[in-house]
Amino acid sequence: MLKTPHWEMMVVWYFFLGGIAGGAYFTAAIADNFGGSRDRRVAQIGYLLSLPLVAICGVLLILDLGVPLRFLNMLRSFKFWDPMSIGAWALGVFGLFTLVSSVLSFSSSESTIALRRKIGLVGILFGFFLASYTGVLLSATALPFWSDARLMGALFLASGASTGMAAISLIMFATGAGSGDGWGRVKKADRFSMIFELVVLAVFLALLGSAARPILSGQFAALFWGGLVVVGLLIPLVLEFVGHRMRAVGAVSAVLVLVGGFILRYVVVMSIQS
Amino acid sequence: MATTLAMFTDTSLCIGCRACQVACKQWNELGAEAPEWTGTYQNHSHFTDETFRLVRFVEQPQPNGNLAWLLMSDVCKHCAQAGCLDACPTGAIYRTEFGTVNINQDVCNGCRYCVSSCPFGVVAFNEDTGTAKKCTFCNDRIHNGLGPACAKACPTDSIQFGARETLVTKAQKRVETLKAMGFKDAQLYGADSNGFLGGLNAFFLLLSKPSTYNLPENPRLPQRNVVVDSLLSIVSAVAVGVGAVFAFRDRGKGDGDA
Ligand code: SF4
Ligand code: SF4
Numbered sequence: 001m002l003k004t005p006h007w008e009m010m011v012v013w014y015f016f017l018g019g020i021a022g023g024a025y026f027t028a029a030i031a032d033n034f035g036g037s038r039d040r041r042v043a044q045i046g047y048l049l050s051l052p053l054v055a056i057c058g059v060l061l062i063l064d065l066g067v068p069l070r071f072l073n074m075l076r077s078f079k080f081w082d083p084m085s086i087g088a089w090a091l092g093v094f095g096l097f098t099l100v101s102s103v104l105s106f107s108s109s110e111s112t113i114a115l116r117r118k119i120g121l122v123g124i125l126f127g128f129f130l131a132s133y134t135g136v137l138l139s140a141t142a143l144p145f146w147s148d149a150r151l152m153g154a155l156f157l158a159s160g161a162s163t164g165m166a167a168i169s170l171i172m173f174a175t176g177a178g179s180g181d182g183w184g185r186v187k188k189a190d191r192f193s194m195i196f197e198l199v200v201l202a203v204f205l206a207l208l209g210s211a212a213r214p215i216l217s218g219q220f221a222a223l224f225w226g227g228l229v230v231v232g233l234l235i236p237l238v239l240e241f242v243g244h245r246m247r248a249v250g251a252v253s254a255v256l257v258l259v260g261g262f263i264l265r266y267v268v269v270m271s272i273q274s
Numbered sequence: 275m276a277t278t279l280a281m282f283t284d285t286s287l288c289i290g291c292r293a294c295q296v297a298c299k300q301w302n303e304l305g306a307e308a309p310e311w312t313g314t315y316q317n318h319s320h321f322t323d324e325t326f327r328l329v330r331f332v333e334q335p336q337p338n339g340n341l342a343w344l345l346m347s348d349v350c351k352h353c354a355q356a357g358c359l360d361a362c363p364t365g366a367i368y369r370t371e372f373g374t375v376n377i378n379q380d381v382c383n384g385c386r387y388c389v390s391s392c393p394f395g396v397v398a399f400n401e402d403t404g405t406a407k408k409c410t411f412c413n414d415r416i417h418n419g420l421g422p423a424c425a426k427a428c429p430t431d432s433i434q435f436g437a438r439e440t441l442v443t444k445a446q447k448r449v450e451t452l453k454a455m456g457f458k459d460a461q462l463y464g465a466d467s468n469g470f471l472g473g474l475n476a477f478f479l480l481l482s483k484p485s486t487y488n489l490p491e492n493p494r495l496p497q498r499n500v501v502v503d504s505l506l507s508i509v510s511a512v513a514v515g516v517g518a519v520f521a522f523r524d525r526g527k528g529d530g531d532a
Pocket of ligand 1: 350351352353356357358359375391392393394395396397408
């Protein structure tokens, strides 16, 4: 007797791109603060990637409304217990962070860099928020499976991190970043995120038990196991470990991680609504 | 605050005439919809953006092979702790001074979060207006000293309207009477303000257990998950963060590049 919200592809894209934006920014800020001078490129790509993604997210969020012109009504109230409410606020604030960090990423003056690093550390919080709140938003509904999934936010966050890193490495590959530019480190961080995501996913399923039926049986099961688990996590991990000396292999694995991240959002959002 | 108002739907008195359903449509100017074959006399299967009162026909197989009806005129429960209200990011959903829950159609931007946050699946999305719709407890009527149209139209007083406290006392007496008459499963649903969701301002008298009517036995506020799930997300964030710091940190060993 429950009703589903009929959220469709725009919401799936929003969740997916928001995850990448959060993950890319967080990777950039970590590289900026903890990496060496060779990781500058990682930082710049991450910042510059998160900016347009957040902008697209904003557009998707608005277009998906029943009355898009009333999107500012989202900011009429601030409910700290309501993911949809703080999510809208956080998206706006995070957008400002990505903008400032992107602009500052072109500067090489020491004082600007120091400022950018500090801003990055605060921005990380909003990046993490954007990557995970969409999961908590689903789990705070009345619908089965979504509301049974205690780790939905944690899983979306892990996926946001791994897809954000994959996106950065893919851009490095495409723009021909030289070997001194932190490629290996992004890849290393991505491997860790993927392994962590697998662990979270396993616990997520274990905690759900039979409540996970919408994604484990029926038409979405093949997509979940084949698309997310095998193609989106296991194969890229194997590729990373056997072929991490070859950049092309690393690029292929990054593409697969992105595909997996999209499938995760797709399967979760669509399975109980079909 | 004004007195908390309530609707008490006594299903034992319902004759399934659907006067309430029609009165609701008329007063609230809700459009006609194509009938839906549900396999029983019930139409529609659930609340829609044009159907806020709905008479449920629950068929009960009898030992002699016949079917008996349990009738129930269902409606938004105007929960004291309302999932839809807590979910609404625009503040379009608000509580009136009478304790009822209403959607301001001029503020709702159609995000549809309330649709998935009602434990009873009441709120429905209207494609034409792009907004969420549900029973208003005849907000215009109660602000002019009238009861809701459904209660007014009900010929058997199956739907009663009044001050919540008075109605609860009345309902409790009615349960006693019915029990004495042999309806041993007669029970109230949502009358207890210490019970689930802080009590329902549209509460019911049922002749069987709630699940027979497809009602949740123990509906819970969806927002109860936010704290735990957010904390677990933070744990996840710390884990990924620490991993990334380590990955970018080992400066001594060079870049780790191929
Ligand atoms: S029954 Fe649903 S729509 Fe009505 S007040 Fe409760 S949560 Fe809101
Ligand atoms: S659809 Fe309208 S009433 Fe429902 S939560 Fe969104 S803004 Fe509020």
